[in-house]
Amino acid sequence: MxxxxxxxxxxxxxxxxxxxxxxxxxxxxxxxxxxxxxxxxxxxxxxxxxxxxxxxWDNYAEVFERMPFLLYLRNTTVITVFTIIGTVGSSAAVAYAFACLRWPGRDMLFLFVVATMMLPLQVIMIPLFVLFKEFGWLNTYKPLIVPAFLGGGAFNIFLMRQFFLTLPTELFDAARIDGASEWTIFWRIALPLARPALVTVALLTFMFAWNDFLGPLIYLSDQAKNTLALGLALFTGQHQTDWGVLMAASILMMVPVIALFFFFQRYFIKGFTMSGLKG
Amino acid sequence: MRQVWERLKTNRGREATAGYLFLSPWLIGFFVFGLYPMVMSLYYSLCRFDVLRVPQFIGLENYETLLTADPYFGISVWNTLVYTVLRVPFAITGSLLLAVLVNQSVRGVKWFRTAYFLPSIITGVVLSVIWLWLFNPSVGLVNEVLGWFGIAGPLWLQSPDWSKPALVLMGLWSIGGARMIVFLAALQGIPDHLYEAVEIDGGGAWAKFRHVTLPMLSPVIFLWTVLEVIFSFQVFTEAYVMTQGGPLNSTLFYNLYLYYKAFDDFEMGYASAMAWILLVITLVVTVIQFRLGKRWVHYEGGV
Incomplete structure (x- = not known):
């Protein structure tokens, strides 16, 4: 030039x-x-x-004295870990059905799954609350965890399917000819190859579960079961002038997020990008 | 029967069976946590229902009250509309500008991309708490920075006129970087020869932007405008944590009002009716956008 x-x-x-x-x-x-x-x-x-x-530095020490931060941390971790396991596992299985297996009605149903992404949570929020109340699940973590095991959300299925579609079909067909069961193919071939997509879904799910506010707000009533997000919101409502402690608490809650971001930057950014581009 | 069995034994049949098996978690989830609640929600919206007693059918009364006799409904619709109209154009143009900025081929630009993306990982309650502090009228960072330029900042969250712009500003900070990545990928997908063609025709930077960049980006801009509108309709956590709908109901957004009705007043039927009105509004607005989109969105190879 x-x-x-x-x-x-x-x-x-x-x-x-x-x-x-x-x-x-x-x-x-x-x-x-x-x-x-x-x-x-x-x-x-x-x-x-x-x-x-x-x-x-006392502000940081005060976070632990003035709210049960470690308890909230434990609660949030339990919910987050189970939500990630459920979401990654079930969205991968469902996506495998949509991407790698041929069955009647598949593509129509996939369009339908994508369409359900548009559904506002508010439309099902109240009946879900009633349903979980009848199950006796209120004030437990089940309403936050169990649905993750049943599909893992339309967006994650979508994301995972797009990735599976990039894998060569000959690989699966060869395994089938060798007599491998679909479960073996899924578990031994598809999943290991899909690691980037699994990591992306896991990270997005982590971000969702770690920060989720509406879910815990609706379903949890016992303060000992609070998550960090709920606890922080509560603390903010009660001590709105203790900005030093509030910022220290916010930073402590953000540390895992920021650490994961720098560790998995590529996946993180890809996840956010894929969330809109392909389709 | 025998024929079916024969078919099942073939590969195709086995594959289909496996397909439905792998699909089954979603199927169960869809029926139990999707379709059933949706049907029930429609039913509740026609009932008086406080969770403790069985729902009592009252026909369209909830809808009638909402549309004719509830002033807060109108206020919440108006607030949400203003928030959306303020937020969407700024969000799209702002993140597009960021994308253009980090699309320069200069050394170290990757560091800037990371830096711009960083705010996007702050969401929900933490985001709200931080900005509650940043917006402090007397000692907050926002007014401090405005002060450097000789501007006396407003009361932000404590002013009914500035509370919505404040939340929009916060939203821009928190999503700009993520949307930037989307637009950046689209920018980088534009083939060089299109720009070269404009150069051969003697066009400058503006001509390139107007005749290549914009049309090529229009599908992405369109998609994100549609999504951004839907997201804006959903605004909740910020208002719940930061303003509780105030001051003077200026941040009583649709979903916040719906939440208060459902879980503070336990008027579940009424709140369900609100949810359905929101669903209809969202659908109508999305369909209108797709109609309008046909006029300005450029899809390569037609469609």
Whole structure:
């Protein structure tokens, strides 16, 4: 490329814009960390102090004293782990049926599954509550976990199916000729090959279950069963001025999410992208 | 009978049986946690129902009350509409601009993509708590930054005029990066020869954007406009945690009001009627968008 125009200036402008936007988008994180390390005096100082003279780590200790953070963490972990197992397992099985097996009515039914994605949760929320009440499941984790084992959600089925479709069918047909059962093919061939899709679905499910608010809000009433999201919302309602502690609690709740993000960045971003592009 | 058996023994038949077996978790889930609740929801919407006693059939009374006698219904529809109209255009153009920005071929651009995406992993309650603090009128970050430019920021969540724009602003921060990735992938899918064709015709940057980028992106823009509208109709957690519908009901969104009716007042029938009205509104708006979409969305190879 012959440089006819002063490319230096154009690049500088490009970088300038990139940096300016990055600052705007990342400033809230810095502010959050800063607040979590400040005492009330520094928090309400005008003009604001970005780096306080003494870092108040006590805010983090107070999170554990002022709410049963570890209990909430345990509860959230239990729900999240089971939801992930159920969602990944059942959406993979169902997607396998849609992508790798031939049966009458398959493609019509798949369109129908996709269409159910459009259904607002509100339409089924109330009867589900009544149903779970009759099952005696209220104030247990079953309403949050059991449905995950039965299909795992239309979007995850969709995502998984799209991945299975990219696998070569000869592979499956060869195994069939060798007399392998469909379960063996699914378990031994399809699943190991689908690892990227499994990880993506697991991550998206983690994000959903870890942060879910409406579900726990409706189904759980005993405070000892609260999740982190529910506990944090409750704490916010009661102590709206303890910003240092609130930010510390928020950061603690975000740590696993941020860690997973940096560890599985590629899958994370792919999951968000696939959620709209193919179809 | 024998024939059926013969067929089952063939590969095709075995494969079909396996197909239905693998499908069975979804089938059970669909009937128990999808279809049945949906039918019941329609029934409840025609009843007076407080969960403790059996539903009492009252015909269309809930719908009638909602549409003619409940001022909060109108308020919640209006709030949700304003929120949607504010949010969707900004969300689409904002994330498109981000995508163009990180589509530059400069060194280190990958770092910026990650940085822009980072806010997207903050959702729900944590997002709400953080922004509750950022929007603090006197010592919050938002007004602090506005102050650098000599702007006296509004009261945000404490002002009925600014509460909805505040939630929109927060929403943009939290989804911009994720949508950016979608648009970025679409941008990178545009073949170079199309741009070269514009260059040969003597077109500049604007001509490239207008005649290549926009038409090529239109399917993605359309899809995400449709989805973004649906998501905006669902706004709930932010309002529940941050404003509880206030101030002066300015953030009493549709689903928040529905939740209050169902789980605070235990008017389950009434809330079910609201859910069905929302479903109908969502369907109608989506169909209208698809009709309008035909005029401006460019699909390669027709359709």
């Amino acid at each position: 012959a440089a006819r125009r002063p490319i230096g200036l154009k690049q500088a402008l490009g970088y300038g814009a990139l940096i300016a936007v990055a600052l705007v988008l990342l400033l809230p994180f810095a502010w959050m960390v800063s607040t979590s390390l400040k005492g009330n005096e520094a928090i309400f100082a005008i003009p604001p102090v970005w780096i306080p003279e003494t870092l108040r």
